[in-house]
Amino acid sequence: MMDVGRHPNIKLLAYSEIESISGYIGNFHVRVRKKARYVDETQCTACGECAKVCPVAVPDEYQLGLSLRKAIYIPFAQAVPSAYLIDMKACLGTNPIACGKCAEKCDKKCINYDMQDEIIEFDAGVVIVATGMDVYDPTELEEYGYTRYENVITSMEFERLISAGGPSDGHFIRPSDKRRPKTVGFIQCVGSRSERRGKPYCSNICCMNTVKDTLLLKDHYPDVEAKVFYIDIRAFGKGFEDLFKRSKEAGVQYIRGIPGEIIEDPVTKNLKVMVEDTTTNRISEHELDMIVLSVGVTPRADMPEVQQLLTLSKTPDGFFMEAHPKLKPVDAPTSGVFFAGCAEAPKDVKDSVTQASAAASRAMTVLSAGKIKLEAITSVINPEICRFCTICAQACPYKAIKVEPKKKSIELIEAMCKGCGTCGAECRFGAIKMRHFTDEQTYAQIDAYLEEDPYNKIIVFACNWCSYAGADTCGGARLQYPPSARLIRTMCSGRVDEDWVLYAFRKGAPIVVVSGCHFVDCHYIDANRWTQKRVEKLWDKLEKLGIRPDRLFLEWISAAEGQRFAKTMIDIERHRQRVTKEEIEYTMKVLSEQK
Amino acid sequence: MPDEADFKCLRCGAEFKLHYVKGVIEERTCPRCGSNSVRLLKKKETAGEPGK
Structure with missing residues (x-):
């Protein structure tokens, strides 16, 4: 952090919040609110005299409330810039009660109670999202008694307790009586790998964090007995298995089983757990001085705000989704946005640093090139046909279309367009054409497929990334599927126009299938939600026209689901x-009349 | 139950309840055949029903 703070090419805006980001790759415009510190950071020497005289003490967030801080404080010892700030909610200030002791004490006159938030605006070529993560709050797991039992703490609190800069100056004590615990238990997977409470995913870091904690404990206090209750230890990664072995060799007991409940002795405040060791099938009881809940990682609570700022998408576990898990693991679906660290998925320090280096490199490839390659497949808007209804702008997952109905102006920012074609499918006036996937091209394909023996054909619209690739996987695996299927590739299922489906029926298709990526896999953020909406409307429309809705299918098939495709x-x-010949002829007649 | 509605699978004909909030688009799958051609069964309006 010190290096970042001193670097001539890095401007660090600490204690600031992004208010808005507009624009696109190479042309982002960022508006930042730099919050008032009430202390001039350029003058403050962090002498600490102000904090000594401050009469207000509030729980210290950095120490997780295990100690107190003053209303004027430094967030943590290594904070950059190394300057104090005032927590105005806690500060007595000068009004209505005149305190002002910190201002009186400050020789350099750095303190200004009237300081205001500052708005800073600047342009940026790329954005790296490194917003981090939160940790799971185990209060809801009543059986563990967290917050009810003083000696049940989380792994984060343990970190603070054992740290030299922590609330007990590195002296490992238990909260109830400030004595050094002799037996410590660690319960793994708290809030992780649980479908019912907590999160269903593995948090990645907790096993090795506990292994590290037990080694720290044994290094500092060899007489402390440490027991780890686990489901399985996931010690993959360089040197991790070795670390796990060292922990066992140091005398740490690993018991494969998770306690169902913690019971506190009201007198001694010791904690009792019963656990079934699944390696021996024996139930054992353990009395412990302290229990550490190894809590999992959760997405940050303010992720929706960041998501909205940059039109990002999330995976079902709530972390940001990368553009491609294998080929573009640090790129966001929005061009010019990259990820580093736990914003994308739970990861340890090494993986975070690796991803951060990759994100910086990806950012530099964009910045140093000075120009970008645009997608060849993009939409083209004809403003003369456009009625400025704004539906295309609403449908665009990348917010690439700017419409001003009052000014009758519409613009497609090609650098932002990724070519899903959802706008074209939603436009009711035919004002949007998609390069290489025009209506005319699709109609020509439908005509060709249904030219001969149409009653025995199934028209399948398949998205390029998932369903079409799923059909390929199916073929590659030599799985049989009926030869009646005729595939028409589109970049996204969002491109499948209502008129294409009706056209296929009008031309005699007995069945039409619209297929695309599962919602979580959509390569165009959320374009396939529009597909579902459109198909649902089409089912209603077909029914109204006396056509069976179950002649139109909607199927989400991923690239790996060859079997599902078959x-x-x-x-x-x-x-x-x-589907009878009479039905098809009736459909053709009704739809021809509709046209 | 609130936030649930009746759906019908167009592929296998199964009828079932799924999570449903009006205006919210979710990926829906038939619990019997796994198809996504799952259609909301709209309630038929009856004369005596309040608010109709």
Whole structure:
């Protein structure tokens, strides 16, 4: 942090919040609120005289409330800039009660109670999102008694207790009587790998954090007995298995089983747990002086705000989704935005640093090139046909379309367009054309497929990234699917226009299938939500026209789901066989009249 | 139960309840056949029903 603070090419805006980010790759415009510190950071020498005289004491957030800080404080010892700030909510200030002791004591006259937030605006070429994570709050797990039992603490609190800069100056004590505990238990997977409470995913870091903690404990206090209750120890990674072995060799007991409950002795404040060791199938009871809950990692509570700022998408576990898990693991789906650290997924320090270096390199490739390659497949808007209804702008997952209905102006920012084509499918006036995936091209494909023997064909619209690739996987695996299927590739299922589906029916298709990525896999953030909306509307429309809605299918098939593709097509072929010639002719007639 | 609605699978014909909040688009899957062609069954309006 010191290096960052001193670097001539890095401007560090600490104690600041981003208010808005507009623009696109190479042309981001950022508006930042630099919060008032009430202390001139350029003059403050962090002598600490002000804090000595401050009469207000509040829980210290950095020490997780295990100690107190003053209303004028430094957030933590290594904070950059090394300057004090005033917590105005806690400060007595000068009004209505005149305190002002810190201002009186400050020789350099750094303190200014009237300081205001400052708005800073600047341009940026790229943005790196490194917003970090939160830790799971185990209060809801009543059986563990966290916050009810003083000697049940979290792994984060343990870190503070054992740290030389912690609330007890590195003396390891238990909260109830300030004595050094002789037996310490660690319960793993608290808030992780749980479908019911907490998070269903593995938090990645807790096993090795506990192994490290037990080694620290044994190094400092060899007489302390440490017991780890676990489901399984995930010690993958360089040197981790070795560290785990060292911990066991140091005398730490690893017991494969998670206690169902912690019971506190009201007199001694000791904690009792019963656990079934699944390696021996024996139930054992343990009395411990202190229990550390090895809590998992959760996405930050303010992620929705960041998500909105940069039009990002999230995976089902709540972390930000990368553009591609293997090929673009640090890129966001929005061009010019990159990820570093736990904002993208739970990871340890080494992986965070690796990803941060990769994100910096990716950022530099964009900045040093000076120009970017645009997608060849983008939308083109004809403003002469456009009625400025704004539906295209609403549908665009990248906010690449700027419409001003009052001024009758519309603009597509090509640098932001990724070519999903959802705008084109939503436009009811035909004002949007998509390069290489035009209506005319698609109609020509439908015509060609249905030119001969249309009643025995199934028209399948398949998205490039998932369903079409799923069909490929199916073929590559030599899985059989009915030869009646005729695939039409689109970049995204969001491109499948309502008129394309109706056109296929009008031309005699007995069945139409619209397929795309599962919601979590959508390569265009959330474009396939529009597909679902459109298909749902089409089901209603078909029903109103007297056409069976179950002649139109919607299927989400990923690139790896070759088997699912085959099964889906076999099932749908059975439906096709049940569609009568009379039905098809009726459909063709009704839709021709509609046209 | 609140936030639930009746759905019908267009592929296998199964009828079931799924989480549903009006205006919220979710990926829906038939619990029987795994199809995503899952259609909301709209309640038929009856004369005596309040608010109709």
